[in-house]
Amino acid sequence: MQKYYAILFVVLLIALSPISASASEPFSVFACEPEWKALVKAIGGDDVKVYSATTGMQDPHYIEARPSLIAKARSADMVVCTGGELEIGWLPVVQRRSGNPKIQGTSDAVFFASDYVSRLEIPDSVNRADGDVHASGNPHVHLDPYRLLKIAEHLVRQIKRLDPSRAENYEQRWQIFRSQWSEAIAGWESQTSALKGTKVMVHHRSWSYLFDWLQWDTVAELEPVPGTPPTTRHLTSLLDIVRSDQPAAILLASYQNPRGAKWMSRKADLPIISLPFTIGGSEDARDLNSLFDAIIARLVDAVSKSNE
Ligand SMILES: [Zn+2]
Known part of the structure; x- marks a missing residue:
């Protein structure tokens, strides 16, 4: 009986402990596009909660910084976007208006995928005046699966740094993702x-x-x-x-x-x-x-x- 009470006491202690409550809370990610939501989910599994600001039927160059996006950014632990000026017309507004100190400016919690790969079509001279939305090179990096893998490697490192208590889980899923993705690349290459x-x-x-x-x-x-x-x-x-x-x-x-x-x-x-x-x-x-x-x-x- 005494043993039973001891177990009950421990269970109650865990249940009431604020530390354990916050540790079970998923790591919250605000992704700008669905491809980054999917990548975060592949690495984060149930340890993360991810929201995508845009859908696959929207033009990511032209999005409005709607109140619903700002509300989602308010509770984010991390922002994962394409970068390379793709979201320049709306993401800075969402970051600022969210008032969330974690995701301001060039914080570690703001991850731009295109910063981690070589970018194509960088113009000799900046051409914004003509309405060029690729003034700092082509930002649409996600459709080269090798670049995607490289981005994933950096993303894992960053998530582990920001959410160290679950680093092992992230590492395990990354290893699985890497091997499955490499196999898939071989299949696509043989088809084409x-x-x-x-x-x-x-x-x-x-x-x-x-x-x-x-x-x-x-x-x-x-x-x-x-x-x-x-x-x-x-x-x-x-x-x-x-x-x-x-x-x-x-x-x-x-x-x-x-x-x-x-x-x-x-x-x-x-x-x-x-x-x-x-x-x-x-x-x-x-x-x-x-x-x-x-x-x-x-x-x-x-x-x-x-x-x-
Ligand atoms: Zn474009």
Whole structure:
């Protein structure tokens, strides 16, 4: 009986202890885009609670700093975003208005994925005046799976530093993620190896890192400047490129306006491939693996058809 009371006492002590209550609270992450939410979840499992500020059907360049986003940022222990100026129009406002001291400025708890990989398309001169939304290089780094792995490695290190009591759990999940992801890369590469050198047109430079990995060529962009809608004048000027380079297709993210792509498709007799840009951009893109599966399957299917 005495032993029973002793156990009861210990149980009560644990239940009432404020320290144990806060230790069981998940680590709270505010992610800017669904791909980073998925990556945090893959590494954090039940130890984290993640919110994504945007969905796969929104343009992450143009988001409003709505009160609901600010409210979510208020309780965040960490912010995980793309960086490279992608969220420059809204994230600083969310950080400031949240009043959350943990996530201000360049705090350790503010993680920008694109800071950890080499960035493509860095312009010689800054071109913001023309409305260029990629003035410090292309920020869309998540579609090269090797860059994603490198980002994940840095993300794990940072989460472990910020939430050291659960570091072992994060480390274990990271090891599993790394080996599964490397295996998945091998599968995607074997599906696409015969298509190296494929030429495509794109609406926006959303796929530069994907094609850097797959060794495909982007011969032209429908936007005259990244972030500026296609004009008839610009599209007409691209018809020469279509004739000389003979791209296989026009690529469009499912959230992007298809008007320019449709115009070009009619004039140049090219198929349009609509792709999920991130998780939630199509029904089958539910997590990082199925996002890449969905993109690769659509590319392989469309390009094989156009080669027939
Ligand atoms: Zn962009």
